[in-house]
Amino acid sequence: MTKKTFQNLPKDKKNKILLAAKVEFINNGFMGAKVSRICKQAEISRSAFYRYFDSLEDIFDIVIKHFLINRMLEFQNNIVNNPDRVFEICREMLVNALESKEDRLLVESLTTFNIIKDLPNYKTDMFNTLPRKTSLMMLNFMCLVKDFVNLHQKQGVPKEFILKHYDDLIHLMRKGYDNI
Template sequence: MIKKTFYNLPEEKRQRIINAVMQEFASSATEKVSINRIIKAANISRGSFYQYFDDKVDLVEVLVKTFADLSVEGGRKALQYSNGDIFYTYEKLFDIITDFGKDKKQKMILKNLMKNLRANDDLISEYLLNRFEGLAPFREFSNQFNRDCLKYKSDEDVKSLSQILTQVLKNAIFDVFVVGMDCDKVKKDFLRKLYIIKNGAVAIKN
């Protein structure tokens, strides 16, 4: 996992390391992630690298959390606009995150980035299966969801619902950015799943 020493770094140095990680993953010429290239680009020693990260999988988390952090403000606006509607907020989070791929420059970066993630399947699989914390910044929203229109209103129930929706969102993001599926098709499937969760799967008997 990413160590506290990384987050305690001065902003300029931490951003320089993040930029080096993004550059390494985004390079179209890179087939495998190289720690040597990262430490050279970031102008840090190998010893310093391991003071900040345990392994290469942490680098995937750096990337995911960087994009997630950029999405938080949009999530806050969605919450405010919808008066805390949990389903509307998750729908907008999908749009916010996938919008990174709509800007021409960002799209090229993400395209090359995802090529590298596919070339490093062991990294992305290990992270998504066992260490995924990329959507952690969205946890702050849990207490802001409006419970008036929810059937289950307790803290534990709302937390469970949020966890389910987060998993569905994670899978959709994976399909768009890693698998490379059509964004519109993924969104349609994502909204269908939100609808099923929102309305329930059990038929009400007369």
């Protein structure tokens, strides 16, 4: 949870801290992020960090909400408005995440339920207004996209191999998906 001490900081100092955290998460993912590197980049002490935030997860949530909420809403609206294109939309997300560190952070955040539930109109949008099978497929493919991105980033699996494998899986899923 963000503490009142952070909320009371001057805007430029808040932005400096959030930008340092964003860069840290983009470069290292949530699991590899370090408070010490955020503090060094933001030019604050570790004790100051913990006066502003309870944990690394707290600042991650804020970074996602601050920098990526519009991107998430675009994705959400794209799925809601084009439920028959869920496979293609997830493929576009995969391609973007393979090419952009910021999009990798978006994928990581979209597969974290506590971030998704904070989207505006979460209860009435994406998961609850889509047909059940589309909603389930979207959740599964978002997790699949995250796994493919991790294979590329952490194990060096080539982008072309990942996209081919994804396309093959979509082909198989379409066969089964259309018969549900």
